[in-house]
Amino acid sequence: MSTPTLEYPFDSVPEAGETREVAPGVSWIRMPLPFALDHINLWLIEDGEGVAIVDTGYALDATRDAWETILARLGKPVTQIIVTHCHPDHLGLAKWLSDKTGAGVVMSQGEYLGGYALWHQLTGYDVTSMVAHFRHHGLDDDRAAALSGRGNAYARGVPSLPTTYERLIDGDVLTIGGRHWKVIVGYGHAPEHVSLYCEAIGVLISGDMLLPRISTNVSVFAATPHDDPLGRFLDSISAFKQLPDTSLVLPSHGRPFRGIALRVDQLVQHHDDRCAELLAACTDPRSAEEILATLFPRELDTHQVMFAMGEAIAHLNHLEHKGELVGRVGDDGVVRFVKSI
Template sequence: MSPPEELVYPFDDMPETGGWITVTPGVHWVRMPLPFVLNHINLWVLDDGDAITLVDTGFGLPEVQSVWETILARFDKPVSRIIVTHCHPDHLGLANWLSEKTGAPISMTLGEYLGGHALWHQLPGYRVEDMIEQFREHGLDEARLNALDTRGNAYKRGVPSMPHRYDRLHDHDRITINGHDWAVIIGTGHSPEHAALYCADLGILISGDMLLPRISTNVSVFAATPHDDPIGRFLVSIDRFLGLPDTSLVLPSHGRPFKGIHARVRQLHEHHRERCDALLAACDAPVSAGDLLETLFPRELDTHQVMFAMGEAIAHVNYLVRGRELREVDHSGGVARYVSTALPK
């Protein structure tokens, strides 16, 4: 059977603050606020016999803690495990706080644990000053660089405290929750070792940020790995979901639960190809990644969005350089500039 051309959304309603919607017996959908244009994150509460498993924890804000207090008071059994899909603040943010409050251990991958600590502790290559220097080398203007410098370590504000121990998740691990096996599916590109969870018995994929229904996942290059190709790795990663039944219910971190895995994977491939074609058309003369921001994001960007947009612009440039569709032609003034390889040298 051919996959649907459009995604199917089985749920019309959203969870109310402090409440949840049961998507299937034993699997509950919680929605928490975010202080950005992307104003929400979906979290998942899983029944596990005489206990509860939480998947992701929300951004480290007092109002999110307050909502958690309300939810925890509704439980008639203890939280026994906290699974974190990846290290970004809206996912890891309150994991340590919840762990200390409930006594539940945290499970995550090695890459996400170490990646989170690198950002939180501002290790070399992950410091704000390293990011600013990387963006300067790729042509971002001084006004935006200064705004990023003034903002400082935003990661630490979203993750008030980091866990000092965890249970490590590996690719292909099987986690038994409520008598059902959930397979760990590792993906890269968006974060170091993102863990999605698939339950064949229930036909459910908790996709985290690897598969979102309406927006494309941010894919950025860090200063520590300036020549990395996260877009190439992201596209390979999402192709792993093509092996899952298209009837699976996808529980994403943003947007509504949906069906149509195969269609969404195809759409994301098309999206990135369209972006690459637009960039190549703009590279008929030497340009920097900073020059290409408006090509990729033709709208007003706040400082938070500039950080993601610039990281993604560099990622697309690296992807096209690796695919030999762009070449670096100039580094005068300390700024890297690129041109299409379709043009004569």
């Protein structure tokens, strides 16, 4: 019997400044990112005489230039700018696009306020708190200094923030181009991540909640050091299995695909495997920094260290919430986790 695989209906990706229709009234845009993950997918939805934008891209000159080309080619007004969540590659140019087009920004309250907390470096969401949080989990001097030296990287990707927005909550229905798009709020990756599902055309705009080849980052913030975002993430993606498996999933990274149930099962198994590896590694007390190589057996740049530490802590917290690990703070101020007796 053959192993089930995801179905990818599109063999190639659009070039910068190009739009490609992937479903009735829905077009795919691909923009650059200055990271190892080098692209983000954005979406246009026909909206009567205009068009709605879903996500905006990271604030790069190349992204602005691509938007200028796309908007000129469209030759129609932008009706609304929907932001799935507050991370820079999604929210980055929302204010710029809103000022340029006159369209309002639409997003959840958690993402709007989350963006402000990160941009203004509020306590618990600032670089100093983040580094102290990671140090508490064993991060070494050199990596801590490198993270501190980056300063407020968030504001570089999001140079300005919208000052008003239309609020979305779970279960809301947006009518775009005469079709209904249901708002599905997910947790774990971001405060109140918005995905959109249109039953009429069988399309799920999943944002970062459901990606075809990688698992989205799930991190613990300094403001909520004992939180279980991994548990919230797994609960959130499991709810996607209620949608028809024939739905076309439009992810923020990677190619559009079909096979929701299979992908959810793969992601759940992936995190189960990671948790099993950590349990095996924590027969003796281990800090998050000490198990980085277990979860990420490769060289990590400073940007990747930030995500890796947050994710390592998320997995350790998840296992502690399940009663399988216990965290204890040592005389050096570092918390280490060990298997429960």
